[in-house]
Structure formats: C-alpha cells, structure tokens
Amino acid sequence: MLLLGLVMTGGLYAAFSPATAQQAQTDAQLVEQGRELFLVGCSSCHGLNGEGVATEREGYNIGPSLVGVGAAAVDFQVATGRMPMASPSHQAPRKDPVYNDEEIAAMAAFVASLGPGPAIPSEEDYSVDGLSEEERQEAIVRGGQIFLTNCTACHNFNGSGGAMPRGGYAPSLKGVDEKHIYEAMLTGPQAMDVFSNGNIPPEAKRDVIAYLKSLEEEPEYGGFGLGGLGPVSEGLFAWLIGIGSLVGFAVWIAAHSTRSKKDKVEA
Amino acid sequence: MTHNDPNLPAVEGDPIADPGLPAHEWRPTDVDERAERRAERQVATFFGLSVVFAILFVVAYFTFEVGEDADTLGGFGASTVALGGTLGLALLLIGIGIIQWARKLMADHEMVEYRHPAASSEEDREATLAALDAGLQESGIGRRPLVRNSLLGAVGALGLPAVVLLRDLGPLPWSDDVVDPENGGGLEHTLWKQGERVVRDVLGTPIRPSDLEIGDLVNAQPAAIFELDENGHHVLEGAPLQVAKSKASVILLRMEPDDITHGRGRENWTVDGIVGYSKICTHVGCPISLNERTTHHLLCPCHQSTFDLADSARVVFGPAARALPQLPLAVDDEGFLIAQSDFTEPVGPSYWERG
Numbered sequence: 161m162l163l164l165g166l167v168m169t170g171g172l173y174a175a176f177s178p179a180t181a182q183q184a185q186t187d188a189q190l191v192e193q194g195r196e197l198f199l200v201g202c203s204s205c206h207g208l209n210g211e212g213v214a215t216e217r218e219g220y221n222i223g224p225s226l227v228g229v230g231a232a233a234v235d236f237q238v239a240t241g242r243m244p245m246a247s248p249s250h251q252a253p254r255k256d257p258v259y260n261d262e263e264i265a266a267m268a269a270f271v272a273s274l275g276p277g278p279a280i281p282s283e284e285d286y287s288v289d290g291l292s293e294e295e296r297q298e299a300i301v302r303g304g305q306i307f308l309t310n311c312t313a314c315h316n317f318n319g320s321g322g323a324m325p326r327g328g329y330a331p332s333l334k335g336v337d338e339k340h341i342y343e344a345m346l347t348g349p350q351a352m353d354v355f356s357n358g359n360i361p362p363e364a365k366r367d368v369i370a371y372l373k374s375l376e377e378e379p380e381y382g383g384f385g386l387g388g389l390g391p392v393s394e395g396l397f398a399w400l401i402g403i404g405s406l407v408g409f410a411v412w413i414a415a416h417s418t419r420s421k422k423d424k425v426e427a
Numbered sequence: 428m429t430h431n432d433p434n435l436p437a438v439e440g441d442p443i444a445d446p447g448l449p450a451h452e453w454r455p456t457d458v459d460e461r462a463e464r465r466a467e468r469q470v471a472t473f474f475g476l477s478v479v480f481a482i483l484f485v486v487a488y489f490t491f492e493v494g495e496d497a498d499t500l501g502g503f504g505a506s507t508v509a510l511g512g513t514l515g516l517a518l519l520l521i522g523i524g525i526i527q528w529a530r531k532l533m534a535d536h537e538m539v540e541y542r543h544p545a546a547s548s549e550e551d552r553e554a555t556l557a558a559l560d561a562g563l564q565e566s567g568i569g570r571r572p573l574v575r576n577s578l579l580g581a582v583g584a585l586g587l588p589a590v591v592l593l594r595d596l597g598p599l600p601w602s603d604d605v606v607d608p609e610n611g612g613g614l615e616h617t618l619w620k621q622g623e624r625v626v627r628d629v630l631g632t633p634i635r636p637s638d639l640e641i642g643d644l645v646n647a648q649p650a651a652i653f654e655l656d657e658n659g660h661h662v663l664e665g666a667p668l669q670v671a672k673s674k675a676s677v678i679l680l681r682m683e684p685d686d687i688t689h690g691r692g693r694e695n696w697t698v699d700g701i702v703g704y705s706k707i708c709t710h711v712g713c714p715i716s717l718n719e720r721t722t723h724h725l726l727c728p729c730h731q732s733t734f735d736l737a738d739s740a741r742v743v744f745g746p747a748a749r750a751l752p753q754l755p756l757a758v759d760d761e762g763f764l765i766a767q768s769d770f771t772e773p774v775g776p777s778y779w780e781r782g
Contacts, residue, residue, distance in 0.1 A: 305629045309646045313717040351719040358638025419452040
C-alpha cells in the first residue's frame with residue numbers, strides 16, 4: 161500500500177507539477193488544483209484521500225485523517241510552515257512556509273471538500289480595528305482574563321510558550337499572525353486542545369488576540385524581560401550573573417592592594 | 428611554641444621552627460603624606476558625588492513623568508532609567524568611598540589572635556556541679572515526691588487557660604459552625620450541587636453539549652460564581668469568591684465516547700463524551716489545565732503529576748496520590764450542562780482528617 165502510494169505520488173507529481181501556475185477560476189478548479197498539490201506533498205502521510213495512514217501499532221498513525229479538519233487547519237498548518245513536516249514526530253516546529261498563498265488556498269479548498277470543518281476566519285473575525293479606543297481597552301482586559309484562564313497553562317502568562325510532556329513544547333505566541341492564532345484556537349493543532357466557537361465564542365477569541373497583540377506592543381518598563389519566562393530565567397540571572405559578578409568584584413578588590421617598598425617614618 | 432593551658436597536651440618543642448610573619452609592607456598612603464591626603468580627597472569626592480546623585484534623583488523624580496517617553500533610552504523609559512541610575516549610583520558611590528577609605532586610610536597593622544579552648548576551667552565546672560547538687564539536696568525535691576508531683580501538676584494545668592484563650596485563633600475549617608454544606612462551605616463541600624449549571628469561566632455563560640467539538644477543553648465554574656443580586660452586584664466577591672473558585676473550578680473535555688473508560692458507578696457521569704473533573708491537583712492543589720489532546724493526559728506544571736482524563740483521571744505519573752475528583756454531569760430541561768451533585772469526595776490535596 162505504501163509502495164503503491166509512493167509510486168502514485170511520484171507518477172502524479174510528474175503528471176501534474178506544472179499545474180501550480182494555472183489560475184484557479186472556479187471552486188471546482190481550486191479543489192482540483194489543491195488535490196494535485198495534496199497528492200504530491202501530503203498524501204504520503206495523510207493518505208491519497210486524506211484518510212490518514214495508520215501504523216501497525218493500534219491507535220497510532222503516520223499522519224492523521226484530515227476529513228473534517230476544515231480549511232482553517234490547512235491554512236494554519238501550511239502557512240506557519242508546520243506542514244509539510246520534515247519528519248514524522250509529535251512536535252511540528254514552526255518554520256518558513258513551503259507553499260505560497262495561492263497554493264495554500266487551493267489545498268485548503270481540497271481538504272475542506274473532504275468533510276465539513278471550520279473555515280478560514282476573515283479579517284473582521286479577529287481584527288479590533290473597527291472598535292473605539294474604549295471598546296478596544298475593554299476587549300484587551302477581557303481577552304487577558306480569558307487567556308490567563310484557558311491558555312496560560314501551556315503558553316505561559318506572557319505567551320512565551322512552555323514545556324510539555326515527553327520533550328514537547330507549547331510554542332511561543334510572539335509574532336504569530338492574528339489569523340493563525342484564531343485558526344489554532346479553532347482547530348487545536350497537534351497536541352493542543354480545541355477551543356471551538358462553541359467553547360470560546362468568536363468575539364472572545366478576538367479579545368484574546370487583541371490581548372496578545374497588546375503584549376507585543378507593551379514597552380518593557382522593567383528593563384530586560386529575559387524572555388518573560390518567569391522565575392526560572394530571572395532567578396538564574398540573579399544568581400549567576402548578579403551575585404556572581406558581585407563575588408568576582410569582591411575578589412578583585414581583595415586581591416589588588418598596592419604596597420610600598422619604603423619604610424614608615426615614625427613621627 | 429609552648430603554652431600554659433592544662434587542658435592541652437604538653438608540647439615538646441616544635442619539630443619545625445615557626446618562620447613567623449613576613450615583614451610588613453606599608454601602603455603608599457602610610458609612608459607618603461601626599462598620597463594620604465590625595466586618598467582622603469578621593470574618598471570625600473566619592474561621598475560628595477553620591478550627594479549629587481541623590482539630589483539628581485529628586486530632580487528626575489519631578490522632571491520625568493512615570494511611564495512617559497517609554498521609547499527613549501532603548502525602550503526603558505526616561506523616568507525608569509533616570510530614577511534607577513541616579514539612586515543606584517548614589518548608593519554605589521557610598522560603597523566605593525567606604526572601600527577606598529578602608530583600603531587606603533584605615534589602620535594597616537597586622538594582628539595575631541590565638542585560639543583558646545572554649546570550655547570553662549576544671550575548678551569552675553566542679554564548683555558549679557557542687558552548687559547544683561547542694562541546691563537539689565537542700566530543696567529536698569528527691570525526698571518529697573508529694574511536693575514535686577503537685578508542682579508538675581500545677582505547671583501542667585497552666586496549659587488549660589492557654590488552650591481556652593488561644594482556641595479562637597482559628598476554628599477548624601470543617602467544624603460545625605463554619606461548614607455550611609448548602610453553600611459549599613468547608614473542605615468537603617463545594618458550590619456544586621444537584622442541578623447547578625456548568626458555565627464558562629470568565630464569561631459565565633452556560634454550555635450546551637452541542638457547543639463543544641471533540642477535543643474541546645473548557646475551563647468551567649458553577650453558575651453560582653457569577654450570580655448577581657437584585658442590584659446587579661456579584662453575590663460572591665473578594666476572599667469568599669476566591670475560596671469558592673479555588674474549590675469549585677472544573678475542566679470539561681469532550682472526547683470520543685468510545686475512548687472513555689468509565690469508573691465503577693460512574694457510567695452515567697458523562698454527557699456525549701464530555702467529562703468533568705476538578706481542576707485542583709490532588710498533590711498540593713495547583714490549578715491544572717495543561718492537557719494534551721492527543722493523549723488526554725492532564726499534566727500539573729508544579730510537580731509533573733499526570734492524570735488520564737479518559738480513565739477517571741487516574742494518576743499515570745508523578746507524586747499525586749489520588750485521581751482528580753470527577754464531577755457527575757447531566758443536562759437540564761433547557762439542554763444546558765448541569766452537575767448531578769457535588770463532588771463525591773473532597774477536592775484538592777490530602778489533609779490529616781481526610782484519611
């Protein structure tokens with residue numbers, strides 16, 4: 161089966177690779193274009209029809225089924241460079257995207273056609289630009305409370321990310337596109353829980369994003385933030401650099417003392 | 428070297444001759460009067476500069492507004508840098524001045540201090556023991572057990588007034604006058620009761636099972652946390668609110684119903700694959716919602732206790748001794764999630780009386 165998949169992937173790649181250039185006119189064409197890209201770049205792990213590829217060990221897979229994950233999941237995974245993965249693993253690191261926007265849209269359209277799932281959010285879903293200054297402040301405060309209740313456990317109170325079991329990690333949320341934060345909540349990528357619109361309503365999601373963006377804009381009043389990782393990095397800095405340099409300075413003071421060869425003249 | 432101390436063994440002359448201390452070398456300030464005066468001026472300059480920076484601190488305090496010009500000076504803010512810099516330099520210059528003073532001007536003669544045994548002399552010790560013994564003999568405490576025992580009784584009875592007086596330092600948290608099971612008082616009760624709606628934390632909105640998708644994790648509270656009185660004020664506020672939340676916080680996770688291994692007698696505690704557990708770790712009570720959707724393992728970040736949410740939240744790793752208490756869930760007439768009852772066991776870490 162795997163061999164067949166590989167053979168077909170290679171064959172289809174040879175047959176359809178110039179297809180990226182053509183302009184998708186209709187939804188059907190877009191889906192077809194996405195299917196071709198999918199067969200080349202994704203099907204070795206996710207199956208020729210996005211049904212996933214199971215391993216012999218029960219309950220595990222090389223790539224999960226994509227039926228019903230929706231366009232939002234594709235847009236998040238591919239546009240943040242997580243997919244295609246360099247190798248199968250439970251941690252998909254963020255990297256430079258492999259596909260351009262047009263190709264991602266086509267693949268998203270194809271995966272969305274496999275089964276109903278969350279669509280890619282539009283800008284009015286996550287933007288606070290239309291709000292007055294006061295409403296925006298309220299949104300940031302409310303978003304902060306929601307973030308601290310639902311997200312901080314893994315992503316740190318500052319959105320700096322944190323460690324997860326078995327060598328995994330929750331990624332930093334700094335510098336992540338608003339749309340991608342929204343899609344991550346919507347779809348629950350990799351080991352992350354889902355925060356669907358029934359769980360955290362769209363407006364609350366927008367507030368969480370407004371809060372995260374306000375963190376990025378906030379000047380560091382306290383000086384060096386040390387990555388905002390909390391007491392570990394701060395304690396390490398205080399003990400090693402702070403107290404270490406004080407000890408070094410004390411040693412330097414005690415070791416350097418000018419002495420004269422002259423004898424004291426008693427008055 | 429010889430000594431006169433009777434407590435130490437006699438020394439039969441030193442096997443190696445004591446080389447003594449090396450000849451003392453004086454500092455330039457000890458031998459040169461001009462250097463001494465120069466050092467004096469240096470120290471005074473440091474102290475004087477400290478005064479200048481202390482005054483500059485006051486000036487900066489009134490010149491720059493706190494939080495203003497946050498983009499100046501590398502994004503730290505003019506006020507922050509000016510206040511920190513001037514006060515830091517004022518303190519540092521006092522320190523440098525004192526060290527300079529000690530190193531250049533304070534007395535520079537070397538001293539030798541010999542160690543002596545810490546114990547008292549033999550005579551003193553004997554005299555003290557004799558005095559103690561005489562006291563015991565004269566008081567007759569060994570010969571008069573009636574006096575001795577009644578004294579012990581009197582001193583022991585003094586503990587009773589102390590107990591009575593200090594009793595109100597704190598009623599036991601589970602004693603009758605504190606526990607109000609109806610309103611979730613005490614260690615064994617929370618705000619959850621039969622029919623209590625499960626609402627989203629922060630938002631306070633009730634939840635329908637159909638709102639949630641497979642893999643949805645909800646941080647939830649009992650509706651009573653967000654209850655308003657007739658004037659629109661929160662019924663629970665301040666410390667009572669925190670106490671109530673710290674016991675009643677739950678997490679809901681919706682998973683494939685087939686993945687769930689129901690505990691004995693808990694077969695009807697879930698709704699459409701939605702399970703509810705206390706959010707308070709049973710080890711030392713950290714709130715936990717660090718869940719891996721793919722493994723449904725909930726990890727406590729404090730000490731890495733890990734609970735399997737598909738299997739009655741049993742402990743799969745870490746120091747926690749008990750599974751997270753499970754909240755029995757049901758749906759009310761309007762289709763919202765409710766609790767069937769309070770938790771069937773106390774939430775949070777173990778305590779003495781819990782057994």
